[in-house]
Amino acid sequence: MxxxxxxxxxxxxxxxxxxxxxxxxxxxxxxxxAIELNGKIIxxxxxxxxxxxxxxxxxxxxxxxxx
Amino acid sequence: xxxDIFKIDKxxxxxxxxxxxxxxxxxxxxxxxxxxxxxxxxxxxVRRVNISDKKKPLLMDYVSPKKISYLPNTAGCFNSIEAxxxxxxxxxxxxxxxxxxxxxxxxxxxxxxxxxTIKTTxxxxxxxFKVLVYCTDDPLHAKKLEDMGxxxxxxxxxxxxxxxxxxxxxxxSLIIKQSKVPVIIDAGIGTASDATxxxxxxxxxxxxxxxxxxxxxxxxMAEAFKYAVISGRKSFLSGRxxxxxxxxxxxxxxxxxx
Numbered sequence: 501m502x503x504x505x506x507x508x509x510x511x512x513x514x515x516x517x518x519x520x521x522x523x524x525x526x527x528x529x530x531x532x533x534a535i536e537l538n539g540k541i542i543x544x545x546x547x548x549x550x551x552x553x554x555x556x557x558x559x560x561x562x563x564x565x566x567x
Numbered sequence: 568x569x570x571d572i573f574k575i576d577k578x579x580x581x582x583x584x585x586x587x588x589x590x591x592x593x594x595x596x597x598x599x600x601x602x603x604x605x606x607x608x609x610x611x612x613v614r615r616v617n618i619s620d621k622k623k624p625l626l627m628d629y630v631s632p633k634k635i636s637y638l639p640n641t642a643g644c645f646n647s648i649e650a651x652x653x654x655x656x657x658x659x660x661x662x663x664x665x666x667x668x669x670x671x672x673x674x675x676x677x678x679x680x681x682x683x684t685i686k687t688t689x690x691x692x693x694x695x696f697k698v699l700v701y702c703t704d705d706p707l708h709a710k711k712l713e714d715m716g717x718x719x720x721x722x723x724x725x726x727x728x729x730x731x732x733x734x735x736x737x738x739x740s741l742i743i744k745q746s747k748v749p750v751i752i753d754a755g756i757g758t759a760s761d762a763t764x765x766x767x768x769x770x771x772x773x774x775x776x777x778x779x780x781x782x783x784x785x786x787x788m789a790e791a792f793k794y795a796v797i798s799g800r801k802s803f804l805s806g807r808x809x810x811x812x813x814x815x816x817x818x819x820x821x822x823x824x825x
Contacts, residue, residue: 506618507615507616507617507618508615509618509619511618526616526618526621527621528616531625531627532627532632532660532661533616533660534613534656534657534659534660535659536652536656541655541656541659543659544659559615559656560615560616560618561613561614561615561616561656561660562613562614562615562616562625562626562627562660563611563612563613563614563626563627563637563639563657563660564588564611564612564613564614564626565587565588565589565590565591565594565597565611565612565626566587566588566589566610566611566612566614566640566642566776567587567588567589567590567610567612567640567642567727567728567774567776567777
């Protein structure tokens with residue numbers, strides 16, 4: 501188990517969950533998003549490798565309407 | 568007629584009207600308004616994905632970035648750190664290098680903080696971004712931004728979302744005269760004729776959000792802006808007649824019946 505924060509919300513994930521698994525869980529795989537893990541941007545080709553651990557903080561962002 | 572090309576850095580745009588995608592009732596209305604505006608570049612904001620609602624519609628499902636260029640902005644950022652973080656994330660989403668920088672200094676006026684803005688422009692240019700910069704209508708600040716490598720200068724006509732139209736025509740015209748990069752009026756335009764005035768003054772483009780999105784009929788207002796911008800541009804290129812304090816008859820004064 502890993503207790504992490506995604507976009508400010510506390511979430512509990514299974515052991516060995518990768519960034520890619522998080523995207524799948526929220527049906528965001530293939531969508532245009534960017535990910536920051538503990539303040540650092542994770543490039544797309546590292547989504548699979550990057551495993552999440554306790555107290556990690558993830559930000560998943562997208563484009564929305566704005567002026 | 569000479570071709571009149573609107574180019575920001577190396578990007579050629581068909582329309583001199585850039586529109587925002589905020590404040591619409593829904594994404595269907597957003598998409599319809601963009602279409603009737605004829606704009607081929609739209610501003611977008613970077614925000615958290617709503618992870619509790621997996622079915623929430625996405626802007627990209629309605630406005631395809633393959634057809635319309637996205638210009639990510641830093642709306643809501645009040646310092647350099649926030650703005651840099653936002654735009655680096657924006658670039659990661661899909662390789663966007665052309666961005667709109669806006670760093671606000673005050674919540675009530677949403678007036679740009681030019682010290683942070685100039686500092687951040689320098690960093691972004693160094694990182695390879697093409698930066699369109701929201702700024703005050705101060706010609707000195709505008710010049711500094713250009714010297715820093717800004718791809719376009721975007722002075723406000725009036726505070727963001729105020730709809731007051733161009734308040735300091737003198738400053739805007741000084742900025743137009745001195746700038747070698749495009750000058751795009753950003754913020755404060757209230758209605759179509761304001762956009763025509765900006766274009767007649769010689770602005771290279773206008774960026775409109777609230778004036779379209781908050782109109783009673785946004786889709787129709789978007790079209791009004793499309794023609795207002797075309798009209799203003801043609802008028803500017805045509806060179807207006809000289810003003811005179813006295814009348815000059817339009818019909819010949821010779822051969823009058825006596």
